Amino acid sequence: MVSYAVSAPPQAHLDITGSDEKFPVRRIYCIGKNYVAHIREMNADERDPPVIFMKPADAVVKNGGEIPYPVFTNNFHYECELVVALKSGGYNIAEGDAFRHIFGYAVGLDMTRRDHQAAALAKGLPWEVTKSFDRSAPIGPLTRVEDVGVMESGHVKLKVNEQVRQDADISLMIWKIDEIIAKLSEQHELKAGDIIMTGTPAGVGAVVTGDVLDCSVDGLADMQVRVGAKAA
Numbered sequence: 494m495v496s497y498a499v500s501a502p503p504q505a506h507l508d509i510t511g512s513d514e515k516f517p518v519r520r521i522y523c524i525g526k527n528y529v530a531h532i533r534e535m536n537a538d539e540r541d542p543p544v545i546f547m548k549p550a551d552a553v554v555k556n557g558g559e560i561p562y563p564v565f566t567n568n569f570h571y572e573c574e575l576v577v578a579l580k581s582g583g584y585n586i587a588e589g590d591a592f593r594h595i596f597g598y599a600v601g602l603d604m605t606r607r608d609h610q611a612a613a614l615a616k617g618l619p620w621e622v623t624k625s626f627d628r629s630a631p632i633g634p635l636t637r638v639e640d641v642g643v644m645e646s647g648h649v650k651l652k653v654n655e656q657v658r659q660d661a662d663i664s665l666m667i668w669k670i671d672e673i674i675a676k677l678s679e680q681h682e683l684k685a686g687d688i689i690m691t692g693t694p695a696g697v698g699a700v701v702t703g704d705v706l707d708c709s710v711d712g713l714a715d716m717q718v719r720v721g722a723k724a725a
């Protein structure tokens with residue numbers, strides 16, 4: 494038994510639809526530039542390989558939660574995405590074996606300090622400041638793969654205050670889920686508890702205090718979060 498010098502942080506976790514068990518979050522991997530229409534709206538190169546970045550596990554916010562308007566931004570953006578959770582992993586996973594490692598799926602938000610993204614890109618700096626901040630990863634309840642099947646298509650939709658802002662199909666991903674898992678495992682040893690945010694379709698935009706975000710992917714539990722007052 495380890496004796497910690499300060500109190501140990503709680504294990505970040507996600508709910509699982511139809512279960513009292515929780516899914517412990519180890520790492521949050523994110524894929525950028527994975528839908529052509531979003532690449533175009535960001536004026537990025539359509540032939541670039543997808544970007545890989547991470548968020549801290551404790552950035553998770555559950556369904557029904559509130560995200561305080563973050564410090565250090567004046568352009569706080571939503572990106573609605575399909576989330577994949579892994580029950581196992583390894584290095585160099587073959588595309589044909591990738592689906593064996595999937596625990597389930599959820600809808601999530603890759604919240605972004607958009608004002609710092611262009612500045613970081615222009616200077617060749619890392620994306621941490623724009624992507625990896627507190628409460629930047631709202632994620633809904635996981636649906637087990639046994640209950641929804643292997644997901645290759647389905648509407649992904651985001652509404653802000655009841656108005657549809659993002660509406661696409663996950664079949665439009667440039668890099669499919671099996672390819673993402675294979676690619677990630679070339680660079681990282683994937684493990685149970687890892688989750689992957691698979692990229693956002695077009696229609697990203699800013700939110701302000703008081704806005705309500707409703708996110709859905711066909712076949713999965715919906716998620717709603719509200720933007721709260723500016724974080725102290």
Ligand code: MN
Pocket residue numbers: 523524525572574603690692693
């Ligand atoms: Mn994203």
